[in-house]
Amino acid sequence: MPSGSTPRAPAGPAASASERELLSQALALHLPDVPTDVPGGSASALLPILHHVQDALGFVPPPLVPEIAAALSLSRAEVHGVLTYYHHFRSAPAGRHVVQICQAEACRANGAEALRPPAGARLACAPGQTRADGGVTLEAVYCLGLCATGPVAMVDDKLRVRVSAAMLDDWAVRFESDKP
């Protein structure tokens, strides 16, 4: 393809009514907090807004990116940049169950690295991925602050300490039993 003639990416699907409603809620909540006398001050509502949306939906739908940008007088690139810079934010839904196993030093000292292969095998999910059936997302995280009782994991917003291969088995069984 000749350079320079690449067409602009077509606009994605439009945000749904409920997504728009969620965004206006987030704006109403967080825009009043921004300093109005600072140039670009409204951008400081960006992270709280992204959190608000993700807390509700589990991810930030891409169609909301241009809408957030417009509301905060930012470019789409700026919002996209922030959304993709921070590990916490997702642009697509995670699995029904999210398993995050800490891989930082204190957990490594207690065998966290050795948990990776059995975690992948027992949850049938590649590390850093969401399983094809949407059942499980398996991720590494770096420090959950319970470093005296590692290995530590966050499983569906619940912290777990002294994680063992046997616990992985329990989770795998539980996840299979509550399939929709």
Place this chain on the structure above:
Amino acid sequence: MSRPMVWIPRDAAALAAGADEVAEALTALASRRGLSIDLVRNGSRGLLWLEPVLEVSTLAGRVAFGPVQADDIADLIDRGLLDESTAVSGPSEALAAHPLHLGLTEQLPYFAKQQRVTFARVGLTDPLALDDYAAHGGWVGLDKALAMAPGAVVGQVVESGLRGRGGAAFPAGIKWKTVAAAPAPRKAIVCNADEGDSGTFSDRMLMEGDPYTLIEGMAIAALAVGATCGVIYVRSEYPHAEATLREAIARATAAGHIGAALRGQGPAFRLDVRRGGGSYVCGEETALLESIEGRRGIVRAKPPLPAIEGLFGWPTVINNVITLASVPRILADGAAAYHAFGAGRSRGTLPFQIAGNVKQGGLVEAPFGVTLRELMFDFGGGTRSGRPVKAVQVGGPLGPYVPEKHWDVPIDYEAYAAVGATVGHGGIVVHDDTANLAGLARYAMEFCALESCGKCTPCRIGSTRGAEVVERLVAAPVSLKGAQEELLRDLCDTMVSGSLCAMGGMTPFPVLSALDHYPEDFGLPRSRATGEP
């Protein structure tokens, strides 16, 4: 008959070990047996290997049991846990004989040998109860500060010798003095609660266990420098700390301690909580400010210092949680009382965090001057695995591994710097003899590659190259190892000298210390000209 008082922590470390289930079991069983109890969900005492710790009040003090699980509750009640005789004369023979019975909490050697100053209330009180806070010395520091000239408040912090507990150890009073002297219509107090270092959890425990101390410390800072707003930037990995802080701020504001007028009489001080996004580098102060302002967490070049141009360009005090939380006691008891603790130019206490492969992991607040050997063995009890300690990393992922010959060096900032070690935020991660230091060195580089903000080349590219070179060094035949080692040391030199912030500038420390002290893990001979023996 007065109702028996029972404490079960709400600290995340206790919750992860089943504290909520224990509390539910206790409440359910007590009500089934017609017993009414006062259950307080306190912070953690810091004996984390024993969590969930259940405490019951007796006239002699609180008696602890741990680690308690929900199905232990029936047995404990059967043995008289909630009996009036326990509250009056202590546990019965049967209760004292329970395998989980630990004795009087404050007489447990792990606790008794500590010097609790900043953490004095953590685990003792209900973290959100304002009357509990006031009854245990809360607001005394702020009230004293309100009766002083702002300059005198700064003077107290200078005289106390308090230095930044986040890791950089910059004198807090000097930072405050700079902000106080900066002429500006608006100033801010920012609390760095982005505690990302593996092996550290003192910020989290304080925010969950005694949030009003942090709020009071920030209010004193505001008063001292003339700031009217404050922000606590909490990492997204700490949902419990965030929830506790939000509730504490709401209650302290509603009760008039902060908000429109400090303690109902002083200047206004509005406090907000901001949640991070899982970026390690946002623990760097300028990246943190960028993040609050709504941008990627990219490190700013300094100068200007945040004290001159910080949040939104306003002069800003930015301090770590423990730094700010140490201030109320300094004002309450006087700078000299705080300064009396410590060693050399490191004054006061540090909440050390004993973590990793250790039998008795937890939080130990002690004056500077304590040694690593005392922390690892007298408190920590050696490794959890029972194997010999091979390596210990002090000061987080950017701190070097401290070799055994330095385990008896009294820990203070200068003494540690003199032997090439860092105190950092006081995190201690113990590894047993199954650890592979070449693997940990490669991980240090990989973590830097993952978390680098990308602004400066030595960090952004050096970290990826670093991980590759460590791998090549390990895989190389003996005859070719020399060239790879030279390359790695050269690369580390570039990162140390050429990086904009501590991320790239200190990642080489654990790598080089691994290479110097554990060459055999890289397949290198033990006795070599380079490095230390």
